[in-house]
Amino acid sequence: MSGNMPNNHVRKTLRAQAFSRQDGRCHYCKVRMWLHCPEELGLPLNRAAKLRCTAEHLQALCDGGQDHPDNIVAACLRCNEMRHRMHPAPDPVRYGKHVQRLQRAKQWHRQYILAAGLLPASEVSHPR
Numbered sequence: 001m002s003g004n005m006p007n008n009h010v011r012k013t014l015r016a017q018a019f020s021r022q023d024g025r026c027h028y029c030k031v032r033m034w035l036h037c038p039e040e041l042g043l044p045l046n047r048a049a050k051l052r053c054t055a056e057h058l059q060a061l062c063d064g065g066q067d068h069p070d071n072i073v074a075a076c077l078r079c080n081e082m083r084h085r086m087h088p089a090p091d092p093v094r095y096g097k098h099v100q101r102l103q104r105a106k107q108w109h110r111q112y113i114l115a116a117g118l119l120p121a122s123e124v125s126h127p128r
């Protein structure tokens, strides 16, 4: 590791940049995320916990990935956690497809998140 700034500061900056680059939506599931506080989404914390914006390394640090804008995307906490829970962690493209498939089957985020209109219209079939 080099550089003068502590890593978490760098990561925080990269995360915020990725967040605005992606229009506040998760790289994988496209749900709207919150960056500083869950009220940004109009949801209470207990419901918005998994929608926190995290910095996701496309190539994991342990595989030689770097804290660099090209290697960092903004992902919701759920997508981030679940990817790294899989062993070995799937590559980002494959994982994105996996998430999208479950999303379409409404098996990714909780129902109240789907109902809150936090996904792009194209990702959800019309709720009644």
Ligand SMILES: [Zn+2]
Pocket (backbone or CB within 6 Å): 026, 027, 028, 029, 030, 031, 075, 076, 077, 078, 079, 080
């Ligand atoms: Zn996500």
